[in-house]
Amino acid sequence: MIFRSRAPVRLELAGGATDMPPYDKEHGGIVVNAAINKYAYTTLIPRADNKVAINSVNYNINLVLDDVKRIVYDGKLDMVKACIKLMQPDFGFDLILKSDVPLSCGLGSSASAAVSLIGMLNYVLKKKMNLYDVAELAFEVEDEIKNAGGRQDQYASAFGKINFMEFKGDSFVRVNPIPIRxxxxxxxxxxxxxxxxxxxxxxxxxxxxxxxxxxxxxxxxxxxxxxxxxxxxxxxxxxxxxxxxxxxxxxxxxxxxxxxxxxxxxxxxxxxxxxxxxxxxxxxxxxxxxxxxxxxxxxxxxxxxxxxxxxxxxxxxxxxxxxxxxxxxxxxxxxxx
The missing domain is CATH 3.30.70.890 (GHMP kinase, C-terminal domain)
Incomplete structure (x- = not known):
């Protein structure tokens, strides 16, 4: 069996930067954003051993993790490594990652890749995480690799739609789809x-x-x-x-x-x-x-x-x-x- 996932990127329309500390906790942050039909895709193919072989199409990088309990961040696909480390898979697999949009393009593509991979592992590992859980862990991945940012990208990718989001510090996030005719x-x-x-x-x-x-x-x-x-x-x-x-x-x-x-x-x-x-x-x-x-x-x-x-x-x-x-x-x- 082959498993696939996808997660959309987002258009940041208004409020970006109010979703970041310390402003969100002290004053409350809000954003309007919209998910669009450009995606980060993940393919997972189980393998017989416990190794994880990763192929990033956009970065043109291939690497193998011999032991997911001993992951080292070295600047090569660290976001992917962090997702795997935090999700703790107990089996080996081949992983193929690709995105519809260029890297560093302002559409939250790294967050979409994290949401796609975490959502995939959540499904395969039967962890029963909901969309809020998936989005929040994708945000924690950014923190794990010390990449500063707010939470809107991860939540927009997990939930889709055109949203008005509220942020009140830490993990308090409320996603409100905007009713548009x-x-x-x-x-x-x-x-x-x-x-x-x-x-x-x-x-x-x-x-x-x-x-x-x-x-x-x-x-x-x-x-x-x-x-x-x-x-x-x-x-x-x-x-x-x-x-x-x-x-x-x-x-x-x-x-x-x-x-x-x-x-x-x-x-x-x-x-x-x-x-x-x-x-x-x-x-x-x-x-x-x-x-x-x-x-x-x-x-x-x-x-x-x-x-x-x-x-x-x-x-x-x-x-x-x-x-x-x-x-x-x-x-x-x-x-x-």
Whole structure:
């Protein structure tokens, strides 16, 4: 028997950074995000011995763990090793991992990979973890390998859907699907586009950017920005519920403005030039997702302007990627193939 799983990546729409300590515990964090039909896939094939052979397609790395009780973090697939260490499998297997999106792209791909693998091992080991358990352990994996970040990515990947999430410190998370009418969801998919602008530079990787943010959260001016981002997040939730999609688009840009005031390093001249090109050709609002400086830009376009915006952004060197929303979240299945 062969076991497979997949977990979606997410679009970060508003509130990112309020889901991280110490702000979430002291003031309560909220985010609006959406899972999309780009996935991290895991295939598990049991083997006769107790070794674990891992093949990461995206990283082009193959390695073998002779003893899962003696795992060493050495910079090679440490996230995968941490998942295995925390789940404690008692049998050997071949593991094949791949993702639909590039690495370090701002869509929470590492969290999706962790959710997919943990969900898979939960199923095979019959641990009976629920989605909250799977998401929380995937967050603990990031902590295990000392990669700073919040919790929204893991929960978005586990649950799927378009969500309003609440964070009140430690493991307190509440996932609230936003009730959006089907016609409004279809309009969102038609007029929104995501485009890959290139990878962020290694000097300012996501972990470093997030860690720098956390160090400054105690400063009063940073709290003021996070409070403003929270208010925008409430407004975005309400706009989506009301079907006010123009306002949704405007709020993308408003939230991005507050994020860049809080941490100017997350943007670049290139990013802002792309946003300007989009606005000049029919975009209502836009923002970069994830830690910043690279990855995917989301743009919400005026009526029937999405093609013009997409063409201009691709002329500027980006790569537009079609998408739809995912409402299934993490999935596991069996096959004989």
């Amino acid at each position: 089907k016609r409004h969801r279809l309009e969102l998919e038609k007029h929104a586009l995501i485009t890959h602008i290139g990878l962020r530079d290694s000097v300012t990787g996501s972990g470093k950017i997030v860690a720098d943010q956390q160090k400054s959260y105690s400063k009063e001016e940073k709290k003021i920005q996070l409070d403003k981002m929270k208010e925008i997040t409430f407004q975005m939730r309400d706009a989506l519920m009301a079907g006010d999609l123009r306002r949704f688009g405007e709020l993308l840009s408003e939230e991005w403005k507050e994020k860049t005031i809080m941490n100017p390093v997350i943007t670049t001249d290139y990013v802002e030039n792309l946003r300007k090109i989009a606005a000049e050709n029919g975009a209502i609002g836009s923002r970069l997702m994830g830690a910043g400086r690279g990855g995917f830009l989301i743009v919400y376009c005026d009526d029937n302007k999405e093609h013009a915006v997409a063409n201009k952004l691709e002329e500027a060197g980006t790569r537009v990627s079609p998408f739809a929303f995912d409402f299934d979240g993490m999935q596991v299945w069996e096959t004989n193939k």
